[in-house]
Amino acid sequence: IIAGICEALEYxxxxxxxxxxxxxxxVFLTKDNExxxxxxxxxxxxxxxxxxxxxxxxxxxxxxxxxxxxxLLMGLQPDARADIYSLGCxxxxxxxxxxxxxxxxxxxxxxxxxxSSQPSLPEEFYQLEGLPPGLDKLIISLLxxxxxxxxxxxxxxxxxxxxxxxxxxxQKAGNRFSIPYLYKSGFWGRSKEMKxxxxxxxxxQTGIGGFLWVTADGGMGKxxxxxxxxxxxxxxRFPVLVGSCVRSGGSDSEVNDASVFGAFxxxxxxxxxxxxxxxxxxxxxxxxxxxxxLAEQFKSIQFLPSLALQTPPPRLPPQEAKERLxxxxxxxxxxxxxxxxxxxxxxxxxxxxxxxxxxxHSLLSTDLSEIPILFVFTSRTRSDQDYVKSLFHDLGSxxxxxxxxxxxxxxxxxxxxxxxxxxxxxGSNESFFQxxxxxxSGNPLFLMEILKSCIASRVLQMTDDGRWDVDLLKVDYNNAxxxxxxxxxxxxxxxxxxxxxxxxxRSVVEAMAVWGREVxxxxxxxxxxxxxxxxxxxMRVLQVKMIIQETRNGNRExxxxxxxxxxxxxxxxxxxxxxxxxxxxxxxxxxxxxELEWQTSxxxxxxxxxxxxxxxxxxxxxxxxxxxxxxxxxxxxYFSKYLQLAEKGTSDxxxxxxxRLRECLLYSGHLSEARNELESILxxxxxxxxxxxxxxxxxxxxxx
Numbered sequence: 001i002i003a004g005i006c007e008a009l010e011y012x013x014x015x016x017x018x019x020x021x022x023x024x025x026x027v028f029l030t031k032d033n034e035x036x037x038x039x040x041x042x043x044x045x046x047x048x049x050x051x052x053x054x055x056x057x058x059x060x061x062x063x064x065x066x067x068x069x070x071x072l073l074m075g076l077q078p079d080a081r082a083d084i085y086s087l088g089c090x091x092x093x094x095x096x097x098x099x100x101x102x103x104x105x106x107x108x109x110x111x112x113x114x115x116s117s118q119p120s121l122p123e124e125f126y127q128l129e130g131l132p133p134g135l136d137k138l139i140i141s142l143l144x145x146x147x148x149x150x151x152x153x154x155x156x157x158x159x160x161x162x163x164x165x166x167x168x169x170x171q172k173a174g175n176r177f178s179i180p181y182l183y184k185s186g187f188w189g190r191s192k193e194m195k196x197x198x199x200x201x202x203x204x205q206t207g208i209g210g211f212l213w214v215t216a217d218g219g220m221g222k223x224x225x226x227x228x229x230x231x232x233x234x235x236x237r238f239p240v241l242v243g244s245c246v247r248s249g250g251s252d253s254e255v256n257d258a259s260v261f262g263a264f265x266x267x268x269x270x271x272x273x274x275x276x277x278x279x280x281x282x283x284x285x286x287x288x289x290x291x292x293x294l295a296e297q298f299k300s301i302q303f304l305p306s307l308a309l310q311t312p313p314p315r316l317p318p319q320e321a322k323e324r325l326x327x328x329x330x331x332x333x334x335x336x337x338x339x340x341x342x343x344x345x346x347x348x349x350x351x352x353x354x355x356x357x358x359x360x361h362s363l364l365s366t367d368l369s370e371i372p373i374l375f376v377f378t379s380r381t382r383s384d385q386d387y388v389k390s391l392f393h394d395l396g397s398x399x400x401x402x403x404x405x406x407x408x409x410x411x412x413x414x415x416x417x418x419x420x421x422x423x424x425x426x427g428s429n430e431s432f433f434q435x436x437x438x439x440x441s442g443n444p445l446f447l448m449e450i451l452k453s454c455i456a457s458r459v460l461q462m463t464d465d466g467r468w469d470v471d472l473l474k475v476d477y478n479n480a481x482x483x484x485x486x487x488x489x490x491x492x493x494x495x496x497x498x499x500x501x502x503x504x505x506r507s508v509v510e511a512m513a514v515w516g517r518e519v520x521x522x523x524x525x526x527x528x529x530x531x532x533x534x535x536x537x538x539m540r541v542l543q544v545k546m547i548i549q550e551t552r553n554g555n556r557e558x559x560x561x562x563x564x565x566x567x568x569x570x571x572x573x574x575x576x577x578x579x580x581x582x583x584x585x586x587x588x589x590x591x592x593x594x595e596l597e598w599q600t601s602x603x604x605x606x607x608x609x610x611x612x613x614x615x616x617x618x619x620x621x622x623x624x625x626x627x628x629x630x631x632x633x634x635x636x637x638y639f640s641k642y643l644q645l646a647e648k649g650t651s652d653x654x655x656x657x658x659x660r661l662r663e664c665l666l667y668s669g670h671l672s673e674a675r676n677e678l679e680s681i682l683x684x685x686x687x688x689x690x691x692x693x694x695x696x697x698x699x700x701x702x703x704x
Contacts, residue, residue, distance in 0.1 A: 001027075002091060003161050004035040009087065009154040012037070013080040014181065016543050020078065022086035023067040024093070066099040070145050079183055080154075081147040081423075087157065088142025088150075095131075096122055100143055134163075148186060152423020155462070181544065182451055185420040185444075187228050189413030190221070193404045197229055200374055200402065201236060204341045209368030213395045214378040216406035218562060219445030222378040225406065226347050229376060233343050239336075241267035244347040245356070246517065247561065259596060260629040261297055263346045263356035264329065271336075272300035280305040288335060290328035297325060297629075322355070322630040326362050337373035345376045349391070350383040354631045357391045364398050381405075387633050408442025417444060421451060422460075422468050429468075432460075445560055452546055453496050494566040497545060504530065505538040509547060513568040514579040516601075518557040527582050581609035596625050600638070607645065616645040620656060627663050636664040651688065651695055657681050658698050666702070678703055 005027060012019060019026070019037060026039045063072055069085035072078050092100045121136055138160050144150045151157055193214075200212055216222050230240050243266040259265065275283045283306040284291070292310045295302040316324060336342050346352075349360070363375060383389055395401050409417070414437045436454075440447035454460035461469050501509065511527040512519055525535050539556060542548045547563060548556050558564040571579070584605035592598035603618035619641040626635035639660040646653050658681060665674035681699055 001029070001033065001035050002087070002094075003158055005037070005087060005090075006154045006158040006161065008035065008037045009080075009083050010158065013083070013154060014544075016181070016540060018078055018080055019083050019086075020072075021063050021067075022083050022090070023064050024090060025064075027090075069147065071147055077184065079147070080181075081150050081152060081183075084142055084150050084152075084154065084157065085144075085147070087154075088139055091139050092121070092143065095139070134160075148420055148423075152183065153462070182421040182448070182455075182546065183423055185417040187224065188416045188420075189409045190225055190228070190406070193225060193406065194228070194232070196402070196404055197232070201233060201238065204238070204343070204372050204374050207341075207370065207372045209337065209341075209371045209373040210375075211364065211368070211395075211398070211401040212374065212376045212404065213401050214376065214404045214406065215381050216378075217443070218380055219443045219560065220406045220408070221444045222380075222406065223347055224444070226345055226376065226378050230343075230345060238341055238343050240343045240345060241270055242345045242347070243267045245349055245351040245353070247351045259353055260626065260631050261355045261359070262353045263349065264359070265298065265300075267344060268294070268298045269300040272298075272304060275304055286335065287332065290332040290335075293324060293328035294332065318627075318630060322358075325630075326359050329359065330363070330366070333373060334371050337371055341372035341374075343374045343376065345378075347378050348380075349377050350379040350388055352388060352391070354387050354633045355629065357387050358630075360391060361394060364394055364400065368400070385633075409444065409447075410442070411437050414440065414442055414444075414447060417447060418451065421448065424468055445562065448546070449494065449497075494563060495570060497547065498567060498570055501545070502538075502541070504534055505541045508535065508538040509542055509567055510571050510575065511579055511582075512548065512556065512558065513564050513571065514576060514605075515583055516564070518551055518555040520555045523586065524556070526586055527579065577609055580605045581611075584609050584611065593621075596622060596629075599625065603638075603641070607641075612645040613647070616642045619645065632664065632667060636660070639664060649684065649688065654681055654684060654688070655695055655698065658695075658702055662702050 005022075009019070009022075017040075019040065021039060022037070026037060028036045028038050030036060065073065067086045067089045069078070069082040072082050089099050092098075121139065138157070142150060142157070151160075197212065200210055203210065214222055214225060226242075230242060233240050243263045245263050275286060278286075283304050287294075287301075287304070287306060291301060291304065291307050293313050295304075295307055296313070301307070313324070315321070333342070333344065346356075346360075349357075352360070360375075360377070377395070379392070383392065396403065411434070415433045418433055418436055436447060436450050440450050451460070498506065498509070507528050508524060508530070511524060515523070515527065521532070521535065521539075524530075524539075525532060528535065530538065539548065542556075543550065546559060547567075549559050551557055558567070568576075584602060587598065587602045587605065599618045599622040603615045603622060606612075606615035606618065619638045623635045623638035623642065626632070626638065639656070642656060643653070643660070646656070657677070661674055661677050661681070665671075665677060678699065682703075685696055685699060
């Protein structure tokens with residue numbers, strides 16, 4: 001029976017799923033005593049835990065505690081080894097009549113999943129007759145509190161059962177369903193950085209706030225350390241608000257987040273959700289005068305009951321309105337911090353929008369020595385946007401900002417990561433570890449991609465006993481050229497993974513790369529024309545190969561922006577144009593004209609599908625929306641896109657040039673450039689046969 005359960009788990013795990021509630025009640029026996037797993041209500045997808053995101057679900061509220069792994073009960077991200085632990089509980093109960101007693105002891109250590117007491121088998125177990133030698137060690141190994149010390153694969157358990165029972169049907173002990181997969185690594189190599197962070201938390205507990213800036217090259221683990229910082233803070237009972245910035249559009253996009261105040265959208269949504277459970281009076285106390293002002297910018301605040309009877313704020317000139325908005329958000333955050341120390345985390349500020357950047361600028365001038373709030377920002381070391389470069393300069397030069405720079409992993413740290421991901425602890429594979437480390441340059445993302453390439457090229461294989469076999473790697477690790485084994489650069493490694501895809505999976509991943517942000521199943525189905533069943537199979541293949549991941553709301557996204565960019569670059573030009581056309585048609589058929597993101601996305605896809613006239617219209621609409629929301633740099637960019645694509649020499653074209661002159665050049669104080677542009681406009685008006693009096697009057701007003 002146990003062997004049959006192992007076979008079922010082996011198949012389940014190879015497809016990327018965890019059962020999450022394995023126990024005797026959820027195993028059905030057929031008349032031939034064949035076990036069948038039932039009740040998949042809590043099943044989870046564990047390949048996604050390799051991603052930049054961590055699915056934050058409190059599984060401990062629903063799972064059966066007596067059979068649940070320690071990491072599950074501690075609220076950590078589960079993987080297939082949670083089911084291995086539950087299997088150990090069932091074996092323990094089968095032979096002893098009781099489930100093991102384990103006391104969970106949560107550990108603040110940053111290099112492990114926590115701790116708990118190791119159960120031991122009672123004396124009565126050893127008095128049972130006919131037990132094969134070594135069975136006790138197998139059961140205890142399944143119940144290891146630290147999941148890294150358990151067998152990593154159900155195939156290993158199946159193999160051990162075969163060794164302990166020679167009469168067991170050897171046909172069942174084969175590794176029939178095993179598909180190699182990697183685990184999420186533990187958190188290694190950042191103890192110095194976490195110790196520095198700990199000092200900020202200590203200051204926060206004494207009422208002193210501050211700023212912390214975490215920088216690194218792409219793939220070095222900025223988001224991972226931020227998530228560990230969040231988890232660590234929450235174990236110390238600090239409330240944490242987390243936001244993130246995204247690049248606008250898709251892989252072909254040249255600009256940052258096209259939203260306004262996008263970096264603080266998620267923190268305000270989280271706060272609004274918390275406030276929605278309070279009485280209107282208590283909500284009013286928390287929001288104060290800030291609520292009615294913030295409601296104009298953040299939809300999540302608009303529907304709180306305390307705002308229904310408040311009078312909208314008076315209209316102000318743009319600059320004054322922006323300053324009022326900044327003051328309202330600062331007042332709210334500082335008011336929260338006065339009641340209890342708070343932490344606000346913003347990820348990937350190299351992609352921040354202009355207004356969020358300006359707000360962070362304004363925060364830096366605030367003395368937080370008596371305000372217990374900690375702002376933590378992460379970013380890459382470089383940005384192409386001038387306003388972000390200015391923000392980076394201020395962050396780097398301010399004495400109030402602490403800086404952590406993530407360096408490449410050292411060999412021992414990378415070795416631990418590799419061991420975690422392939423669930424092996426043997427020192428016999430040292431040359432393989434060195435090979436992977438050498439060609440990853442200590443970059444965690446590249447390290448994972450090399451391991452994936454090893455599997456795709458069958459350099460790294462899983463044997464019948466559920467273990468990795470690296471002895472088959474017939475290369476000279478020190479002298480062999482990389483091209484004889486694996487490509488040296490990340491892009492080449494990704495090409496290898498993509499080339500291994502079937503046509504259906506490739507069509508799905510290409511559609512996702514062109515779409516450019518997280519996409520749902522209905523959208524993908526319309527873009528690819530696949531049946532739902534074929535689409536689900538393709539997405540599962542892409543998740544197993546760790547190219548995409550499932551988000552908390554059930555959508556799909558790439559595991560990293562580098563992967564999205566790499567896939568996009570591999571799409572043939574004609575195919576890419578066809579997909580852009582399909583996306584543009586889909587967006588046009590599902591209009592959201594009041595949404596800035598819809599306008600910018602439709603403009604981008606229409607431009608890429610050789611429809612410049614319609615693209616220009618949406619770029620112009622986006623530019624005007626951005627100016628009304630204080631985002632002038634990005635607004636000017638979209639004005640320039642309109643002028644680049646629109647028909648030249650028309651009244652409409654000249655009218656927009658005048659509008660850009662007034663909204664962009666005069667607003668930013670570029671008077672010399674404004675004069676030159678105005679002279680050019682006036683000379684063109686003189687030669688325009690269809691010039692209207694209104695157009696000339698508008699130009700003369702700007703001239704005045």
